[in-house]
Amino acid sequence: MYEPIRTKSVHSMADEAQYPHRSREEELDIQLAGHLAALLAVTDELGLDQAADAIAEQVSRLRGAPPARHAGLSGADPADLHRRALALAGRALVVAASRADTAAAILSAERMDAHTAALKDQQLVGAP
Template identity: 65%
Template sequence: MYEPIRTKSVHSTMAGSSADFPHRTREEELDIQLAGHLAALLAVTDELRAPAPSADLDNAAARLAQQVSRLRGGRTPVRAVASDSPGAPVVALHERAHSLAGRALLVAASRADTAAAILAAQRMDAHAAALAEAGSELTATAG
């Protein structure tokens, strides 16, 4: 009726040894996700530091870099270089940073990484406050 399969399936792990391809544990996958979210948050923080330098952003960038390095086994994260060209508006950067910090908080909570969760929550609060301040400035100038 049908021709038997002559080659080993590339999709099946039940047919033989699973050492043919790499496997990661759930914790390793969460580490990779968390490091990615924190690295993206670090990049946005570096972007924010160019138009509006502050000690809070400098401290946050250092703490984010430390967490990313820890999650990546000691490798130093790539840092954004400040440019003279106008980038995204500051409000948009704060919105993006708030969103990234929220994603990092979810993964850190799922992973039970207290240090990263606290840092992500603090960054969410800081960016929410910056957005609220920008919103109040807009309403004050419009009125």
């Protein structure tokens, strides 16, 4: 009634050994390093050298190499930079907590507090 299938299905999975795979922890390390590197760029632009050095240390630990430091200034409003840094620190905190990285979580929480305080000092917390 039906002719048997003679060829391999196009829907079959490729050989798993052909493709590199990373563990969940490795993926979280990459994601955390990315969020911290973005936070580092904003922190450098704000001129917060001590905080930037602490962030760079964590990025180095996660990547195994020192990060590229932000070279140019965007001329963005400091309040906008603080808001961006607050959001990035929040993302880093979520990933750090997910991978149980205490050092990165503490650093992220400290940065969130610092940027929140800076925005409150400028009375711009709720402003867009």
